[in-house]
Amino acid sequence: MTARMPPPNRVSPVLLLFLIFPLIGLVVALGITLGSNQAPAAPTSVPPTPLAVSLPPMATLPQVVGAPVLDFELPALDGSGTVSLSDYAGRPVFLNFWATWCEPCKRELPAFEQFTAGQGDDGAVVLAINTGEDEATVRAFLEAQGIEGLNVLIDPSASAAKTYGVIQIPVTFVIDGAGNVRYPHYGEMTADDLAGYLAALAEHDE
DSSP states (O other), X not given: OXXXXXXXXXXXXXXXXXXHHHHHHHHHHHHHHHXXXXXXXXXXXXXXXXXXXXXXXXXXXXXXXXXXXXXXXXXXXXXXXEEEGGGGTTXXXXXXXXXXXXXHHHHHHHHHHHHHHTTTTTSOEEEEEXXXXXXXXXXXXXXXXXXXXXXXXXXXXXXXXHHTTOOSSSEEEEEOTTSBEEEEEXXXXXXXXXXXXXXXXXXXXX
């Protein structure tokens, strides 16, 4: 009599569930770990284009060099009345803008004074326009410096300086006898500078 083989053992479904769920959790955890170690993907969105900015136009200075003079009328410090640039038509003019607080201005005043003394009644003229200060301040300053015989004009509101586009001092505009601005000189003017410009004007007029 033969004996039958015993039937194979079957795995319980409940046991399978207990085995599968931990495996699923392990796979999910492994996927999260790998994903966190990868470099972040580059953004695909395009940043917005900034709107165009409109800037206000820059202020332009008046064109004075090579152009006819811009006339003005200012009071003279010596009390002789008002002075216009046109009063000196036909004569070379050194139109200087200065202030008492400006050290280069202070240094150049004696050169202007000496130059003026040597020009006589028909020679070149220096008009030293004090910019932005009152008469009392200017008078006290010149007395302290011992400056006399210089044609000083008072421009408390800096109106003439604005007309000529002056943004720094000292500056001197060299004007020929025909009433045209020939040269701008920025910074301190020396006696040699004055003589050189006067010679250049004479050569130009020949």
